[in-house]
Amino acid sequence: MLSGIDYFIVITYIIGMLLLGLYFKKFVNSSEDYFLGGKNLPFWAIGMSIVVSDIGALDFVGVSGQAYRYGISVGNFDWVGSVPAMLLAAFIFIPYFWRGGMYTIPEYLGRRYNKSVRTIASVTWILFFALDLGVLFWASAVLLNVLMGWPIWVSIISMAGVVGLYTYFGGITAVIMTDVVQFIIMFIGGFALVVLCLYEVGGWDSMVDKINNIGPQYQSHFEIIQPQNTKSPFPWTGILFGLTFVMANAYMIGNQAIVQRCLTAKNEWHAKASMIFGSALKMFIPILVLFPGLMAVVVHPGIADGDQALPLMIKSILPPGLIGLMFAAFFAGLMSSVDSLLNSTSTLFTKDIYEPFIKKGATDKHYLKVGQVTTLVLLLIGVATSPISSDFPGIYVAIQTFMSYFQGPIFAILLLGIFWKRTTQWGGLSALVIGIGFAIYLNVFKERFFTIEDPFLYISWWSFLLSAIINVAVSLLTKKHTAEELQGLVFNSKILVENKKL
Amino acid sequence: MFNFDWLSDISQETAKIIFLCLYAVIGLLVLLLPNEYIYQGMVKENRHWWNNLKLWAIAVLSILAAIYSHF
Secondary structure (H helix, E strand, O other), X not given: OOOHHHHHHHHHHHHHHHHHHHHHHHHOOOHHHHHHHHHOEOHHHHHHHHHHHHOOHHHHHHHHHHHHHHHHHHHHHOOOOOHHHHHHHHHHHHHHHHHOOOOOHHHHHHHHOOHHHHHHHHHHHHHHHHHHHHHHHHHHHHHHHHHHOOOHHHHHHHHHHHHHHHHHHHHHHHHHHHHHHHXXXXXXXXXXXXXXXHHHHOOHHHHHHXXXXXXXXXXXXXXXXXXXXXXXXXXXXXXXXXXXHHHHHHHHHHOHHHHHHHOOEOOHHXXXXXXXXXXXXXXXXXXXXXXXXXXXXXXXXXXXXXXXXXXXXXXXXOOOOHHHHHHHHHHHHXXXXXXXXXXXHXXXXXXXXXXXXXXXXXXHHHHHHHHHXXXXXXXXXXXXXXXXXXXXXXXXXXXXXXXXXXXXXXXXHHHHHHHOOOOOHHHHHHHHHHHHHHHHHHHXXXXXXXXXXXXXXXXXXXXHHHHHHXXXXXXXXXXXOOHXXXXXXXXXXXXXXXXXXX | OOOOHHHOOOOHHXXXXXXXXXHHHHHHHHHHOOHHHHOOOOOHHHOOHHHOHXXXXXXXXXXXXXXXXXX
């Protein structure tokens, strides 16, 4: 499928990323440099990094496939499922995390609630990220094997080598600055495909007419709001309650891989601006990952497996050279996801587990070394465990489901923790434990409770709601925290009434 | 109850209005934030209208609302 020029582009890109990442080694002299980039990065780089880390190679294929099957409603995940949450993060949560000099989200939870909440949250994220790493390696290698014919282990080892090297030496600065280039490559490759696809189908209006005329099953392909009783996994009720109110916020506010980037900002304004800039860029993502799937309905109607939509479009539409660029975009998605997982997991382990439980009061150089060694160990674990995915094909879905157990409860305790000073450590702890248990219960007996096939949006909402109720009830029954304990950890509503211009 | 059956009478058009109202409410809340809070971290001489994050947020929300109005 690839010509000589395509291979040249892909290999040049990979080598370029390695060299660029290694260049940032010289800026790493302390653990703050390694985990927070010396708190010296600009908003635009962080904003691009947030967006590109969120889009992996698998998303290109998966979202195009869902767009092929369900239409434009898939775009909800990047539009209403991102923008409001990113604004909430930018204006409320990020300033508190940034001012507090925090490294991790569990660190905030530890200060606001107690050590147990911090440890549960941190261990859960570490487990999720570590498992995800192996699965990501394997799934992406299989994708590259299908699309490019590369042997699976060549893909895994070359990818692990390149990403591992620059993440090990350059820390989060290397991660973010390589993400900037990866973002640009991804956008150029993605937009080239969209423009050529649009030309192929005769323009937007022509595509809409053709899809609407194919048959009744495509009548709702251009309706972003799906009815409550839709057969698709995206009814508007799930999008509003599960996605907009809970999962999006949990992801943008409670996800270490996202928030850690904002904490690298050179000042509070840059920290806030990075999220808002990221939200603006995020609105373009559906154009890149969703539109090719829609256009495939016209060019290749009747595909049994929607996930074949994007590969078929690339094969049939892109000329040599641009195919290479598109594959470089795939690599960009993969590399940015892997480097984020590595750096974030290393930060969580070093700051939330190693420092408080294994070796307190060591030198900064020691923690820097621990962070680097953890990155290396994680990489080896990721490579070694990646074949597990071939034995358990459903493991990717299983890991994502596991994460959805956690989203509602974690957002409930973050939200109440920052907005309600009466929330206590026991309220937070019981909400987290009972909320996760309830989410697991709902998922195990989902056929009993839900009518749609994959009710993860509903599960996240109901587990959020129960966690919030438990948090309030237990907090009211237990001893409240003192004003000193809450200093700098709870949103101060006085800033609103102090605005003289209103 | 878990499936939100009690909201099944709400039409897609009404649901769309709910989403648009949500964007309007968020926009209003953003406007309520004081400028001092918005510019925190930036030195006074560098504070201009183009780095007012409220305007950035309103612009993003407007585009989002336009997308949801169109589709």
